[in-house]
Amino acid sequence: LEMKASSRRKNLIFYGIPGIVDKEKRNFEYSSGIEDVLTELGNQVGFSLKPNYVEILKKSDESYYSKKINRATCTLRVQFQSEEIAAKILKSAKGLRYTSFRKVYITPDRTIEERNARAKLVEQLKTKITFQPSTKWAIRRGEVVDCGPINGPIAPVVENTNNDSDSE
Secondary structure, three states: OHHHHHHHOOEEEEEEEEEEEEOOOOEEEOHHHHHHHHHHHHHHHOOOOOOOEEEEEEEOOHHHHHHOOOOEEEEEEEEOOOHHHHHHHHHHHHHHHHOOOOOOEEEEOOOHHHHHHHHHHHHHHHHHHHHOOOEEEEEEOOEEEEEEEOOOOOOOOOOOOOHHHHOO
16 A cells, blocks of 8 residues: 555646547547646756656547537646656646646645545635635645735735726
8 A cells, every 4th residue: 555655656647738639530649738748847847857657537528629629638647757756846837827838737646535635625725715815825734724914915906906096
């Protein structure tokens, strides 16, 4: 069991990896999408990223294929050489939001029990944010923690952010 948990720590789950669908051959090609994402992440961590293993967990459904001609996304489990590399990738993943891969989301490879526990933590986090919106909340080491007051706007910024809006 420990060996399985150890090897799982080398894995990351990539959601929203772009791919191309060949409708006639009913084939899904994702390799260029994951290569592009790994190249971008490699630039952020400072070294080239080569996965040991890539497995498709989920592909976009047919209705998505028909709406977006030749475009689709998939969810992949990617195994790296070490836990340290996976941890560095996970740490740098937030940098993807400033690139063309802003819809790619990366998480650790969790067991069903870990996913259920994480879902409960996310629900707790949402509740805390709802009832104490002036406090910054986060999930750290399996707990919802108070990270202090929020500096800046609490709610989404309204359309008119001009300070002279009172003098209309």
